[in-house]
Amino acid sequence: MNEEIIIAGFGGQGVLSLGKILAYSGIMEDLEVSWFPSYGPEMRGGTANVTVILSNERISSPVLNVYDTAIVFNQQSLDKFEPKVKPGGLLLYDPNGITRHPERKDIDIYQIDATKEGAALGSTKVLNMVALGAYLKLKPIVKLENVHKGLLKSLPERHHHLIPLNEKAIGVGMEKVKLIHKAEHVNAK
Amino acid sequence: MGEILLMKGNEALAEAIIRAGVDGYFGYPITPQSEVMEYLAAAKPEERTGMVLLQAESELAAINMLYGAGATGKKAITSSSSPGISLMQEGISYIAGAEIPVVVVNVVRGGPGLGTIQPAQSDYFQATKGGGHGDYHLLVLAPNSVQEMSDFVPLAFDLAFKYRNPVMILSDGLIGQMMEKVELFEPIPRWTDEYIREHHGNWATIGKTPDRERNIITSLDLVPERMEKHNMHLKEKYEQMEREEVRFEEIQTEDAEYLFVAYGSSSRIAMKAIKLARAEGIKVGLLRPITLYPFPKKRLRELADQVKGMLSVELSLGQMVEDVKLSVECRIPVEHYGRVGGMIPTPEEVVEALKTKIINR
Numbered sequence: 020m021n022e023e024i025i026i027a028g029f030g031g032q033g034v035l036s037l038g039k040i041l042a043y044s045g046i047m048e049d050l051e052v053s054w055f056p057s058y059g060p061e062m063r064g065g066t067a068n069v070t071v072i073l074s075n076e077r078i079s080s081p082v083l084n085v086y087d088t089a090i091v092f093n094q095q096s097l098d099k100f101e102p103k104v105k106p107g108g109l110l111l112y113d114p115n116g117i118t119r120h121p122e123r124k125d126i127d128i129y130q131i132d133a134t135k136e137g138a139a140l141g142s143t144k145v146l147n148m149v150a151l152g153a154y155l156k157l158k159p160i161v162k163l164e165n166v167h168k169g170l171l172k173s174l175p176e177r178h179h180h181l182i183p184l185n186e187k188a189i190g191v192g193m194e195k196v197k198l199i200h201k202a203e204h205v206n207a208k
Numbered sequence: 209m210g211e212i213l214l215m216k217g218n219e220a221l222a223e224a225i226i227r228a229g230v231d232g233y234f235g236y237p238i239t240p241q242s243e244v245m246e247y248l249a250a251a252k253p254e255e256r257t258g259m260v261l262l263q264a265e266s267e268l269a270a271i272n273m274l275y276g277a278g279a280t281g282k283k284a285i286t287s288s289s290s291p292g293i294s295l296m297q298e299g300i301s302y303i304a305g306a307e308i309p310v311v312v313v314n315v316v317r318g319g320p321g322l323g324t325i326q327p328a329q330s331d332y333f334q335a336t337k338g339g340g341h342g343d344y345h346l347l348v349l350a351p352n353s354v355q356e357m358s359d360f361v362p363l364a365f366d367l368a369f370k371y372r373n374p375v376m377i378l379s380d381g382l383i384g385q386m387m388e389k390v391e392l393f394e395p396i397p398r399w400t401d402e403y404i405r406e407h408h409g410n411w412a413t414i415g416k417t418p419d420r421e422r423n424i425i426t427s428l429d430l431v432p433e434r435m436e437k438h439n440m441h442l443k444e445k446y447e448q449m450e451r452e453e454v455r456f457e458e459i460q461t462e463d464a465e466y467l468f469v470a471y472g473s474s475s476r477i478a479m480k481a482i483k484l485a486r487a488e489g490i491k492v493g494l495l496r497p498i499t500l501y502p503f504p505k506k507r508l509r510e511l512a513d514q515v516k517g518m519l520s521v522e523l524s525l526g527q528m529v530e531d532v533k534l535s536v537e538c539r540i541p542v543e544h545y546g547r548v549g550g551m552i553p554t555p556e557e558v559v560e561a562l563k564t565k566i567i568n569r
Contacts, residue, residue, distance in 0.1 A: 039387065043214050046389055052214065054387035058240065058325075079479030081386050084554035173214070 020075050027068035028092025033147030038069035044161040044169030045073040053081040066095050128200040136191050145188035152192025210391045217357040218243035218384040224361035226253045229396040231282035232260040234273040238289045239325040240381035241315035267292040271299030278308035279425045281404040281412030287313035301340025305427030309368035313377040315384040318550045326550025327381030332527035335378045336501040345446050346376040348500040350471040354388035382473035455498035464493030469532050470521040471497045480555035508535035517541040517566035
């Protein structure tokens with residue numbers, strides 16, 4: 020197993036913490052993990068992104084050009100990373116604010132209305148966990164019990180009372196993820 | 209097995225500083241290594257081990273605090289990024305001349321000047337060829353993972369005290385900012401004054417007792433005969449390092465027909481490039497220098513008899529490539545590939561460069 024993921028959106032949408040929780044869950048699953056963020060000017064008000072790799076083997080480059088999965092939360096990130104998904108790979112996006120939808124035919128495309136579902140749960144802050152749920156439904160590479168351990172490890176103790184809400188959000192994401200397009204020529208590994 | 213955590217390279221370095229029994233950290237914040245001091249401040253080392261954590265008024269002050277602390281036989285360390293390390297060069301030269309064991313960490317960003325805050329490896333010359341004035345070398349360690357950001361701190365102090373020479377950990381923005389699994393080592397207690405007196409009392413300024421001469425720490429000697437002797441003594445140390453401290457890692461070199469030479473973050477990209485190239489049937493391996501000074505010259509010379517060409521992959525315009533060329537003595541083609549200004553080459557680009565610059569040259 021070697022899963023190469025890019026997660027991208029606006030700063031403040033929880034992109035980096037989604038990556039961190041996924042990486043920590045991977046550690047709990049005994050996988051090798053890496054997490055490399057964009058840092059600097061784009062973090063301060065622009066788009067943020069993070070490359071997360073989970074693998075059975077020692078991880079080589081933490082920086083990549085193409086990805087097995089892209090999870091995107093805004094138009095800029097969709098425009099930038101749709102072409103970077105490997106043929107047969109997965110593109111998961113939040114349609115909130117999207118005017119130009121993805122067009123590729125050789126990848127799996129799914130939507131998750133994470134912003135809307137997060138708001139319905141009472142906190143837009145959990146939109147990243149809604150997306151995590153949607154992703155894990157499609158690619159169950161880590162068990163939910165390990166995601167729980169990952170949340171415990173990655174959130175500071177003062178935020179542990181929010182774990183049940185985060186896990187509820189993961190459940191909502193699993194339930195609400197919607198297929199838009201199935202890859203026509205599946206040659207995924 | 210120790211505790212396994214997910215940490216940034218900079219955070220792992222900071223935690224390792226406390227665990228390595230360091231007596232003093234002196235520094236001044238700069239991106240992309242600011243997490244080091246942030247982490248140290250939050251971790252309260254003054255309560256955990258009694259370590260001094262001090263934000264100096266400038267990098268010049270910080271390096272001279274290291275001079276003073278190191279001169280007493282204490283373990284002292286600083287970290288900074290490229291422009292800050294340039295400011296420290298005068299102090300580093302004095303420290304090398306005065307033979308004080310200290311550790312300096314450079315989390316490199318792009319230059320020259322203020323440059324960029326993004327990763328680069330453009331300080332190779334500065335780290336390995338002097339940087340400050342005078343005939344001297346730092347012993348330079350190049351971590352390529354978060355684990356090594358932790359492990360190299362106690363190693364750097366061992367080497368610094370073995371040779372009474374400043375050791376540099378040459379990292380970069382990529383290794384500093386990325387998170388990976390790290391297994392932390394068991395804390396090493398700080399040295400007691402008795403320990404320092406016993407092991408370093410022959411040189412450190414720990415207070416004169418009636419039974420011995422004063423220990424004098426200086427880099428100044430106006431008598432040419434004595435100064436030349438001192439220079440030759442430093443040379444002997446560097447020669448001993450070249451004999452005993454060369455460290456490197458080889459990946460898939462057994463059957464390699466071509467070789468990447470890359471350190472730090474570039475070596476990670478080269479590892480991925482090996483997978484891509486081998487999937488196309490190109491037999492390429494990697495030699496990763498772990499010590500940049502002393503450089504693995506001997507092994508590269510041996511590999512020059514096996515492979516048809518070498519590509520030095522660096523986030524620079526071509527610095528380490530000069531040492532690779534000197535090592536192989538023109539026996540085979542050696543070329544350089546790199547991106548600069550904070551750009552990071554993709555593994556695909558590296559494979560392409562191998563084809564155009566070496567295989568189909």
